[in-house]
Amino acid sequence: MELQETQVNTMPRIGDMAPDFEAVTTKGKIKFSDFAKDKWIVMFSHPADFTPVCTTEMSGFAIRKGEFDALNTELLGLSIDSIHAHLGWVNNVKQNTGVYFDFPIIADIDMKVSKLYGMLQPNESETAAVRAVFFIDPTKKIRLIMYYPLNVGRNMDEILRALEALQTSDKFKVAMPLDWKKGDKVIVPPPKTLDEMQQRIDDDSLEKIDFYLVKKDLK
Secondary structure, three states: OHHHHHHHHHHOOOOEEOOOOEEEEOOOOOOOOOOOOEEEEEEEOOOOOOEEEEEEEHHHHHOOOOOOOOHOOEEEEEOOHHHHHHHHHHHHHHHHHHOOOOOEEEEOOOOOHHHHHHEEEOOOOOOOOOEEEEEOOOOEEEEEEEEEOOOOOOOOOHHHHHHHHHHHHHHHHOOOOOOOOOOEEEEEOOOOOOOHHHHHOOOOOOOEEOOOEEEOOOO
């Protein structure tokens, strides 16, 4: 029990600064603290190269890479495979489907990065990383974490929706309601004083369910 608690406590959490590391990738060596300066990063792990679910997921990231580029976001993949396996897999998928994984994939054969980010979860597997997704802002702070088991693929629409929601929230200082997507109304932060509460009561441009739940359109 103590071992499990220690393991959980060492896993990065939302709000933590992303742990730094150096690694070999399909795009060359990187030092994470110097990687993708002034950009968001979506770092994601997959269990193994040359496997079916992972191939569909990595292809999904590759096909929609332009949408991540438009959101000032760099993709960074990872699995516990050698650089030679990564290169062979990238080439194999490109030859068979025409899809090219044009983003760095970390060769984490010593499991250093996987352990650092809590991607190895023994009750699921001790030798393969779970399907983790880390959303990391330009200051290298972890803003959102998703975990999926080995046998369930991720949802690319949700990953992009969550990324855009984080960026929109930062820009406009608002919150996002259930199922929010670009163009939907956002939630105005709750009032902190009686004067602020009265201002929102008097503001006819707002959609007011009650004083604590108010929505508005973004201009």
